[in-house]
Amino acid sequence: MLVQEKVTTVRSQVEIDRIRVSLQTRYDELTTEYDRALTQSQVLRVVEIGDTAGDDQADSGTKTAERDTAQSLLRTILERRAQFERALSRLEEGTYGWCEGCAAGIPVERLEIFPAATTCVSCKQTRERRALA
Template sequence: MLVNETVTTGRSQADIDQIRLSLQARYDELSAEYEEAVTQSQVLRLVEVGDTAGDDQADSGTKTAERDTAQSLLRTILDRRAQFEHALARLAEGSYGWCEGCGSAIPVERLEIFPAATSCVGCKQTRERRAA
């Protein structure tokens, strides 16, 4: 480990390794969840293709809603996985745990709750207020 890394991040190599393992484990869980959702989506499509005879508008609407829900789930999982991928990249470059907005340290409690956080609470609140 570089001496500067400990000074700038305040983390030991053991801490960094533990964070990396935790982030990687969650990334792997999300990857497996995504693969399962893709499989379920494909099964849903196969069932739809083979079972459209006699469908009325309500049946078609239900199938469309189920398809939309499945696609939304896939997008959500991919977004969450990308957040953890970004967190792993930030950890590798030494910027993990520092706010991308103001450069302040992100509180450990926030990182424990949301390990992929890229902003401190203040910057996150400001961004949410602007989006509203």
């Protein structure tokens, strides 16, 4: 079993502040997106409740699919927002940018593409292979 030590970064305060702003901005964008999607979902429900007269199976199926899609979107946004919240916590702890699996530094290119990454590519691939097994 891998014993993981707390890793501290050697980033300047300017870099940390820049990363924090970037992560917080994306978190705020996801919050706005969630609020918008929640409002749309609520409108969809109101329309669905008020407009059932004359529905056949196809209409009911379409409404169910739309409702399921809206719920899936909400869950996805919340999951992504939680990832950015975790990244902000890791930044405050001094562990942002370091792999949770092997404690190696996560390449800057990976963090630029996926700022909420908590693992290096190697550990991510290992986790995915285990999940498929």
